[in-house]
Amino acid sequence: MPNLLAKKPLSALLSEAKQEGEQTLERVLGPFSLTALGVGAVIGAGIFVLSGLGAHYAGPGLMLSFILSGLGCAFAGLCYAEFAAMIPLAGSAYTYAYATLGELFAWIIGWDLTLEYAMGASTVSSGWSNHFIEFLRIFGLKMPLWLAYDHWTGLRAATDIVARQFVSATNPALLPGSQEFLLKLDAVKNAQTPELLSHAHQLLNAPHLFGVEIGVNIPAFIIALIITTILVIGIKESAKFNAGIVMLKVSVVLFVLGLGSHYVNRANWGTDWHSYAPNGFAGIGLAAGYIFFSYIGFDAVSTTAQEAKNPQRDLPIGIIASLTICTLLYIGVAAVLTGMVPWREVNIEAPIARAFLDKDLGWASNIITVGALAGLTSVMLVMLLGQSRVLYAMANDGLLPRSFFASIHPKFRTPWKSTILAGLLAAIVGSVTPIDDIGKMVNIGTLLAFVIVCIAVVVLRRTNPDQPRPFKTPGIYLGGLLPVVPILGILFNGYMMYKLGWINWARLIIWLIIGLVVYFFYSVKHSKVQAMPAAMTTGRPMVKGVAARE
Template identity: 75%
Template sequence: MANLFAKKSMNVLMAEAGATGEGTLNRSLGPFQLTALGVGAVIGAGIFVLAGLGAHYAGPGLMLSFVLSGLGCAFAGLCYAEFAAMIPLAGSAYTYAYATLGELVAWIIGWDLTLEYAMGASTVSSGWSNHFIEMLEIFHIRFPLWLAYDHWTALGVAVDNVGRQIMASNYASLVPGTQEYIVQLGALKAAPTADMLARAHAFLGAPVLFGHEIGLNLPAFLIAMVVTTVLAIGIQESARFNSLIVVIKVVVVLFVLGLGSHYVHPANWGTSWHSFAPFGFAGIGAGAAYIFFAYIGFDAVSTTAQEAKNPQRDLPIGIIVSLILCTLLYIGVAAVLTGMVPWQQVNIEAPIARAFLDRGLPWASDIITAGALAGLTSVMLVMMLGQTRVLYAMANDGLLPKKFFAEVHPRFRTPFKNTFLVGTIAGVVGALTPIDDIGKMVNIGTLLAFVIVCISIIVLRRTDPNKVRPFRTPWVPFIPALGVLFNGYMMIKLGWVNWARLVIWLAIGLVVYFTYGQKNSRVQRGELPGELDAPIHE
């Protein structure tokens, strides 16, 4: 059993980090590009949506909810920053666990990261499709419903549309998006009549093949393949494309803040603590738990460590600055939303867009749709980038077939084969699978990675306290322990069903490890470079 927890020494890791030449990744990313990757991964459509439900938990205190969630991520972010600067390799949490907790734990976390990155990209591709269809509707272009979603989701959308038609005729006094409206609509959809289902199938209009209706989310598949092609062409090209998209979506967020500030009524924020936080600290905490997932993705910056020009300096900058920028933007959106609309009246489904529509500014809603589309594009790019780099690191260690997953294109200097595999899987899953449950699995997989990295910092400080650390997590073990507690608590809040899915997924991973990974591991077979001291790559 001891071999299952064999570790890669820090000297071996430093030697690998210093490798250059043919077959290695291209070190070309600077601090701006790394920060843009972090912002690109974090800010998606959620900034325009999650604030709505969060406001009903915390009231105007939603601003403090975003601060609390940001602090929770910062605990893990500081731990990632120390590791990324000290071990500038592509594997992120997988590599850090290999150095501190051993091969089996490293495999588990590497397999787990597939939930965050590949399945996360699938989820985002489906969300991108939704906003793309909204964008087409702005130009009065109608996309066939059966080509816009997988079959089960498309039928659900059709039922929802018919339900809203019934609501408009039978419950005209209820305003769409309000709590009362959503409850009544939910009751209709939970027990649809035969007539309602027949109208939904007619609305769907899907072709029938072998007696079954066909459904395919075509935009989700196509955008996944476009992003895959960008990633395969090169890391510099990918970073430039991401930076352009990030600039667009940050401009849209600043536009929302600038325009919305003209319609803010400070009285909506309250005149006392009770009116500012109507449910007290409990409400602020509940809001923080809900919106926490708006921050997920910053850790993907660490997967580009082998492509940073000066990783010791720039990776901590990219991780920490991106978290700070995103937190400030989130607080600004929360302030504008709860200042424009009394928190009791905040629309849950589309809070920002509805706030502008109610003030006769439909064009502002269109700009928000464009911003959400740009936001999701960059999130997908960074998620798929992270996945390919983790697979590259695992293959270099022999845990996956190296000739496929770690082969680097001689011209583009990217792991092109595994990039196209990841993109194809993400596109197919996004096109054919209902993504609600996948999204919850993404969250629990990410939180597990955060917990492992925080534990690894504590372990490495004990086992190798004298190792050079270009960036040091402050107040160890206090900060990492808070990271374990905060992220572990979030995992518990996701419920036993998601825990069961995680256990099943990890069990599948263990089968792969014991049938292939352990037998081909370079650590187990003694094929690693010598244990000579190696300088940290400059």
């Protein structure tokens, strides 16, 4: 019988981290590149898109929602930093779980990270497409709806266009975008009359395949393939490309803060708690659960551990610095957005760009659209980078076919086969699937990973207390008894998981069941750890100084 809780010895992990050669990843990333990867992964959909949805849940309290999400990530990020410095291997939370909780938990978290990275990239590619379509409109160009969206999203877009035309024609005195206009628009769309649907299908004008309307998000498909090509060519080239994009999008965010601050009306923030948080703390918590997607990706920095020049020093810097920078920018943008526009009137699809359009600043809105495109591009790059590295680590352990997933390109020194597979998966899913449901699945999967890392750092402190730790998570114990930071990480991230609702819990459970089928039918039979002597995989404390001598 296999030992499902067999742990991968730290001595084996540290030995792998020291390996060099043509079949290993190239160490070229410094602290600036790692921080840029973190910022590149984080600033994107959340700040340019999801802030609108969050405002409708939290009101001006959206600022607190970003703080709540940021704190959950900060507590988990400190735990990630300790692991990343101690075990500088690709694989992130998967590798950390293998060393502390055992193989079954490692497989669960590795499978779960696929939900975060590959599906996250799919979600972002769809969001990128929406902003690309807006970018084309600057030049007066339009794409057919059935080529610009997946079928369901394209039909919704067509329905929205027809409904807007109807409301404008029957209520010419209403200002488009006003609250009254939006209420009438919702009433028309919710009615779903046969006439409305008929006109929407005519506007969509989609071809049929076997009698069924089809729609393919071509921009989402193409951008995913372009990013995949860049990642295959090399990590150094990918890091340079990402750094350039990060500088552009951070400049756009600072532009939003600088210009937007001149149009802030403090009355929009409210005068008391009820007006500041119209749905109470429950609304702030719900918004935090949804906008948590804004922070997804900082943990991808740890997946590049085998490509960092000095991982023990630079990985904690990259993780903590990127989280700090992004949280401050998020809070500032939330303050400007809810100060420029009353929270009930914040646009959901493109909240920041629309806020500037409402102030007759069309040129500024165009700049923001370019920044959003840049932001979403770098998010996709880092997510696909993280996915391929997790698959690489799992394959090296025998849990996935090594000949495919751990294959290193002889020239580019990248895991090219797994990168191409992850890119194709993101391209296909992003081009035919609606963005909303995938995004919620990504959130709950990532939150689960954060909770497990917070647990694992405490476990390893007890099972291997003498293991050298170049970076130590502060506040692990209060008075030698209570692991404060990990417990706060578990509570904050667990609360946000709870707020996402039972439907997303059901989706997560189904996804994990599929993963367990793969594990028991393939992975457990090919696992390298299962083939080790039992005494090596029990996770007993190491003799003091052994790891240091090795």
